[in-house]
Amino acid sequence: MSISDPEQPNVSQSWRDWLLTDTPTSRRHARIAALYQGWLSFRGNHMAMFGLFILLALVLIAALAPWIAPHDPFAQDLATRLKPPGTPGYLLGSDGLGRDILSRMIWGARITLYIVALVALVAPIAGLFVGTVAGYAGGWTDRVLMRITDIFLAFPRLVLALAFVAALGAGIENAVLAISLTAWPPYARIARAETLTIRNSDYIHAVRLQGAGPLRIITRHIWPLCISSLVVRVTLDMAGIILAAAGLGFLGLGAQPPTPEWGAMISEGRKFILDFWWVATMPGLAIFTVSLAFNLLGDGLRDVLDPKEGSQ
Amino acid sequence: MTAETNTRKGRRRSPFLSVAAATASTATTVAVTMLGLLFVTFVIGRVMPVDPVLSIVGERASKEVYDAAYRALGLDKPIIVQFFYYLRDVVQGDFGQSLRTGFPVSDDIRRVFPATMELATLGTFLGVVLGVPLGVIAAVKRGSWIDQIARVVALVGYSMPVFWLGLVGLLIFYGILGWVAGPGRLDIFFEDIVPQRTGMILLDSALAGNWEVFRNAFAHIILPASLLGYYSLAYISRMTRSFMLEQLNAEYVITARVKGLSERAVIWKHAFGNIRVQLITVIALSYAGLLEGSVLTEIIFSWPGIGSYITTSLLSADMNAVMGGTVVVGLVFVLLNIFADLLYKFLDPRAQ
Amino acid sequence: MSLLRHSLLAAGLAVMTGLGAVPSGAATPDNMLVIANRIDDITTLDPAQSFEFAGGDVSRNIYSKLVNFDPLNLDKGYGPDLAESWTVSDDGKTITFKMRPGVKFASGNPVTAKDAEYSLRRAVLLKKTPSFILTQFGFSPDNVDKTIVAVDDMTLKITTDKRYATSFVLNSLTATIGGIVDSKLVRSHEVNGDMGNEWLRTHTAGSGPYVLGSWKPNESITLVANPNYYGGAPAMKKVVVRHIQESSTQRLLLERGDIDIARNLNPEDIAGISKNPDLAVDSELRGRIMYIAFNQKNKILANPKVRLALKYLIDYKGMQDSFLKGQYVIHQAFLPVTFLGAIDDKPYSLNIEKAKKLLAEAGYPDGFEVGMIVRDAQERLEMAQSIQNTFAKAGIKVKLTVGTGKQILGIYRARKHDIYLGAWGPDYPDPNTNASTFAMNPDNRDEAGLTGILAWRNAWDIPEMTRETVAAMVEPDRAKRAQMYEKIQREHQKVSPFAIMFQKIEQTGRSKKVRNLSLGGAITAVSYWVVTK
Numbered sequence A: 001m002s003i004s005d006p007e008q009p010n011v012s013q014s015w016r017d018w019l020l021t022d023t024p025t026s027r028r029h030a031r032i033a034a035l036y037q038g039w040l041s042f043r044g045n046h047m048a049m050f051g052l053f054i055l056l057a058l059v060l061i062a063a064l065a066p067w068i069a070p071h072d073p074f075a076q077d078l079a080t081r082l083k084p085p086g087t088p089g090y091l092l093g094s095d096g097l098g099r100d101i102l103s104r105m106i107w108g109a110r111i112t113l114y115i116v117a118l119v120a121l122v123a124p125i126a127g128l129f130v131g132t133v134a135g136y137a138g139g140w141t142d143r144v145l146m147r148i149t150d151i152f153l154a155f156p157r158l159v160l161a162l163a164f165v166a167a168l169g170a171g172i173e174n175a176v177l178a179i180s181l182t183a184w185p186p187y188a189r190i191a192r193a194e195t196l197t198i199r200n201s202d203y204i205h206a207v208r209l210q211g212a213g214p215l216r217i218i219t220r221h222i223w224p225l226c227i228s229s230l231v232v233r234v235t236l237d238m239a240g241i242i243l244a245a246a247g248l249g250f251l252g253l254g255a256q257p258p259t260p261e262w263g264a265m266i267s268e269g270r271k272f273i274l275d276f277w278w279v280a281t282m283p284g285l286a287i288f289t290v291s292l293a294f295n296l297l298g299d300g301l302r303d304v305l306d307p308k309e310g311s312q
Numbered sequence B: 001m002t003a004e005t006n007t008r009k010g011r012r013r014s015p016f017l018s019v020a021a022a023t024a025s026t027a028t029t030v031a032v033t034m035l036g037l038l039f040v041t042f043v044i045g046r047v048m049p050v051d052p053v054l055s056i057v058g059e060r061a062s063k064e065v066y067d068a069a070y071r072a073l074g075l076d077k078p079i080i081v082q083f084f085y086y087l088r089d090v091v092q093g094d095f096g097q098s099l100r101t102g103f104p105v106s107d108d109i110r111r112v113f114p115a116t117m118e119l120a121t122l123g124t125f126l127g128v129v130l131g132v133p134l135g136v137i138a139a140v141k142r143g144s145w146i147d148q149i150a151r152v153v154a155l156v157g158y159s160m161p162v163f164w165l166g167l168v169g170l171l172i173f174y175g176i177l178g179w180v181a182g183p184g185r186l187d188i189f190f191e192d193i194v195p196q197r198t199g200m201i202l203l204d205s206a207l208a209g210n211w212e213v214f215r216n217a218f219a220h221i222i223l224p225a226s227l228l229g230y231y232s233l234a235y236i237s238r239m240t241r242s243f244m245l246e247q248l249n250a251e252y253v254i255t256a257r258v259k260g261l262s263e264r265a266v267i268w269k270h271a272f273g274n275i276r277v278q279l280i281t282v283i284a285l286s287y288a289g290l291l292e293g294s295v296l297t298e299i300i301f302s303w304p305g306i307g308s309y310i311t312t313s314l315l316s317a318d319m320n321a322v323m324g325g326t327v328v329v330g331l332v333f334v335l336l337n338i339f340a341d342l343l344y345k346f347l348d349p350r351a352q
Numbered sequence C: 001m002s003l004l005r006h007s008l009l010a011a012g013l014a015v016m017t018g019l020g021a022v023p024s025g026a027a028t029p030d031n032m033l034v035i036a037n038r039i040d041d042i043t044t045l046d047p048a049q050s051f052e053f054a055g056g057d058v059s060r061n062i063y064s065k066l067v068n069f070d071p072l073n074l075d076k077g078y079g080p081d082l083a084e085s086w087t088v089s090d091d092g093k094t095i096t097f098k099m100r101p102g103v104k105f106a107s108g109n110p111v112t113a114k115d116a117e118y119s120l121r122r123a124v125l126l127k128k129t130p131s132f133i134l135t136q137f138g139f140s141p142d143n144v145d146k147t148i149v150a151v152d153d154m155t156l157k158i159t160t161d162k163r164y165a166t167s168f169v170l171n172s173l174t175a176t177i178g179g180i181v182d183s184k185l186v187r188s189h190e191v192n193g194d195m196g197n198e199w200l201r202t203h204t205a206g207s208g209p210y211v212l213g214s215w216k217p218n219e220s221i222t223l224v225a226n227p228n229y230y231g232g233a234p235a236m237k238k239v240v241v242r243h244i245q246e247s248s249t250q251r252l253l254l255e256r257g258d259i260d261i262a263r264n265l266n267p268e269d270i271a272g273i274s275k276n277p278d279l280a281v282d283s284e285l286r287g288r289i290m291y292i293a294f295n296q297k298n299k300i301l302a303n304p305k306v307r308l309a310l311k312y313l314i315d316y317k318g319m320q321d322s323f324l325k326g327q328y329v330i331h332q333a334f335l336p337v338t339f340l341g342a343i344d345d346k347p348y349s350l351n352i353e354k355a356k357k358l359l360a361e362a363g364y365p366d367g368f369e370v371g372m373i374v375r376d377a378q379e380r381l382e383m384a385q386s387i388q389n390t391f392a393k394a395g396i397k398v399k400l401t402v403g404t405g406k407q408i409l410g411i412y413r414a415r416k417h418d419i420y421l422g423a424w425g426p427d428y429p430d431p432n433t434n435a436s437t438f439a440m441n442p443d444n445r446d447e448a449g450l451t452g453i454l455a456w457r458n459a460w461d462i463p464e465m466t467r468e469t470v471a472a473m474v475e476p477d478r479a480k481r482a483q484m485y486e487k488i489q490r491e492h493q494k495v496s497p498f499a500i501m502f503q504k505i506e507q508t509g510r511s512k513k514v515r516n517l518s519l520g521g522a523i524t525a526v527s528y529w530v531v532t533k
Helices: A002-007 A014-021 A027-043 A046-063 A101-137 A139-154 A157-168 A171-200 A202-209 A214-250 A261-273 A278-305 B003-005 B019-047 B052-057 B063-070 B079-091 B105-140 B143-160 B162-176 B199-209 B211-248 B251-258 B263-291 B295-300 B306-315 B318-347 C004-021 C053-062 C113-126 C131-133 C166-173 C183-187 C199-203 C245-254 C269-271 C302-309 C316-321 C352-362 C378-392 C404-415 C432-438 C463-474 C478-495
Strands: C034-038 C067-070 C078-080 C085-089 C094-099 C148-152 C155-159 C209-215 C222-224 C238-242 C278-295 C328-332 C369-375 C398-403 C419-424 C498-511
Touching: A002 C238, A014 A027, A014 B019, A014 B105, A014 C316, A014 C463, A027 A278, A046 A101, A046 A278, A101 A139, A101 A171, A101 A261, A101 A278, A139 A171, A139 B019, A139 B318, A157 A171, A157 A214, A157 B003, A157 B019, A157 B295, A157 B318, A171 A202, A214 A261, A214 A278, A214 B143, A214 B162, A214 B295, A261 B162, A261 C113, A261 C245, A261 C269, A278 B143, A278 B162, A278 C183, B019 B079, B019 B318, B019 C463, B052 B063, B079 C034, B079 C432, B105 B143, B105 B199, B105 B263, B105 B318, B162 B211, B162 B295, B162 C404, B199 B211, B211 B295, B251 B263, B251 C222, B263 B318, B295 B306, C004 C085, C034 C245, C053 C209, C053 C222, C053 C238, C067 C369, C078 C085, C078 C166, C094 C113, C113 C155, C113 C183, C113 C302, C148 C278, C238 C398, C245 C269, C245 C498, C269 C278, C269 C498, C278 C302, C278 C378, C302 C352, C302 C478, C316 C328, C316 C378, C369 C378, C369 C404, C378 C398, C378 C419, C398 C404, C404 C419, C419 C432, C432 C463, C432 C478, C463 C478
Parallel strands: C034 C238, C369 C398, C369 C419
Antiparallel strands: C067 C078, C085 C094, C094 C155, C148 C155, C209 C222, C222 C238, C278 C419, C278 C498, C328 C498
């Protein structure tokens, strides 16, 4: 992320001044300065920083999985199954097929990130598109699009996801699509509401007078203004998305075995829960930690980006 | 899902102007949404690679038996025709028969929906009773330790995988401590004792004055309800805090304070009074969310609710059951939404 | 602040009252049996249609049959039930049953040969899935009025198209479809000529030890003692089967005394309760067989050497001794142990070197890629992953596809799989039940649509073995018949595209107070009427 650049310890004074200026010299300058000020206030929020730290660690773990995982996540050994945490060679214990839980969790981080990244791309963009078009066009387009949005909102969410996965076949990609399908309507609502307030502003009128077409106005002028509220919302929803993916995995409709997806790992481990608690608990803790991190981060971002609950 | 529903800006007509028109338009909205819901479900059911016929005839069926069942289901007709027949029946209140249970879908729903409703209601009750005060205090004492605790409690609630928490809760409170009763809605020997009126056992047993059954039902429901209550607490307390902050920063609150009103009056009478409507909206929506039936909770607690009913039906391609269940859940959702919208329109001082 | 305190207090109070309401851990009443089981496969209770495990359990306790098994002595084989005795004609085609006098249905109507005639004819005429169990003897809707005849109120005559082993015919009549219904009662509930099929879906009309109390799909099924039962009223006045999905939940309920019997405990939970002094574990060998099958439409899998190699690439022992411990035993022939003609040969074990050699000879020294379908049941997933793991050691990459039961079955019946992992349970206690599916394929064309036959599903064309199987089916001499099946199985083990792996052992956790529970072994279903506490 580019915003982390200015955080070098020996930033020269002029850099700092340039970033904190009240009189930006260009639009780019203004935007960077605003970001930097946001970062400063964000940095003051310890819990949010903690969330960010966990997520960065997760990215690092996922990237370095082949080097830091002590075992092959798929290597089975029926002779050493269900070993408790702390057993030499099995720091977090082994599962029902004698695979190392720690290694599986480390590799599973990749899958979690993959799911998160895909959903975070698909759902908000779809919602943004539908919402802004509906809001900007108004009239029948708006009515039809919003009716469709309502239909999807009224659907029981897990059921819709389940139906979708059942129709397309189980697998991570389909699980991601299914979750996105259930996640986009609220984004469409937000984007539409924002568009409605922006649409009639003087600024947009001015742009229109300059001869910009609807497409250009939506993509170049309305989208950027919707982004910040969407980012906050997406971050806060991320935990829900991870949990939904894990829920699908738990029902056997997410990642397919032997993929070490955390939800599927809980599902495999739940039959041992009474005597071998760690098999389900370790991935449960992982899911919890990452969800919490996203929530902390989202909460912090809201303070910075959302004027409603601004920090002053 | 959240209050965005209500921020829709529309030119508001005078309330005197044709209440009838408004009602008609609401009815149309509901009808169109329901129709869309049915259609999407129907299409999903048809493209799904699960064979409904196999649910009826089983693994060993010969081709002849299979074909007979296939025709009996009307699957040999074009999809549109099938959909049309289905709609015709639904309009007459007939959701068809569940392939999986062999009962009319409407009977099944009458059995499973009250179970979910009971759980969701108690869950929401716990969420409101604990969540609202927590949110208010957190807002008033902003930045204090109590605010921080409230924040952590809420965020942990958001982040906990329900199936894991449910399993562990069951293990500890039922298995080890024995403080609560086990999975299911009642102990076997309490079943079928009180007459069914609402299908909600707590209510039925209270109506019948049978407190023993009531206690047993309560011992069964309290754990799953607390679990759901925790999730709704997390959401409600955060929303309450956010609404309260907005009010506390408003000018009239500052004025009231300046005028020397007691802090208690400022908080509870003025600020809280102003967020009531918003809060009811949030609660209604969170309640609607729980009424969908939380599939995972229901599975873990062997709770025969609508969530697990729809899910298991779906997995065996029992589309009559899925569509019936979806329509009921969708309808509840839409109606609660409309209720919240109306409340907003008529009660919110700023909307007039 | 005070509101917070009040509401906290209120909630706390609510929780406290909840805690006060703790069930005292009281055991179930002495005349009531409470069982946890998975019963979500019940779709109908009509004996002419019911075909799944849980349905069979219910049916066996509600409907008496002409002949039946004694739950306390299953090894004895079938014996008299509603038929007191029977004789076989000299040509071996006609069996004449003498009905037991003085027996009444739960409704109070007397049980006569007319009821038996109605029930068996009905099963043929309705043409539901299990009807093949009767029609394989030549009964058909066109001829039932001549082949199944009540000569008088106490005498029933059935005539088969060929001479079959008497044991084959009578064993088939012990299946669920042989249940005798109360013809008077059922006729009164007939709608549009459905012979009461719709009514019997949710009601019962039998003469067995129990009648249906209530059935809540996916929730519970309650049986109540039948006061008219000719064998005397059972000790358990009420039997409740609760649908509990999870093993750990079943175990918790059992440990706390909320149920008497838990039927779906996994090996870990069985190990867990075996230390409990109040609980006991029963192990009973059942008829279900676990196998993997190779679709012969796949060119690689059609290679006999590849098939053989794959049979050496399964860690039978490793699985048996770890996650299947106590619940499956290695078994490699298609007839379950305790069946007539069953063999106990176990020619295969994990042997990677040998498999590699065979694969090299077949032209696949580096292995190949192949798909495997399996339904999302826990133990099957574990087996699938173990097999995936050992196949990989010979370079064979297995892509798993997991789906719901119906989904996977749909693919399998359409012959669209590569490898299928699944189970097969016998339909009636005669070797033909498995032989006619594993070792018979009368027509291998796609159009034939013999979807009920496993050899067809795997496109395995075996005219010679089909002839042998048919010959064994109609062989009247019991000893000779057994030999024929042994021979077929030995050949089958060598050449078939089926790697049969395990036979099921059902482990049941029960309270020590419960006695005489019989699950039905490999041949029939559970019997509640002999249970005492």
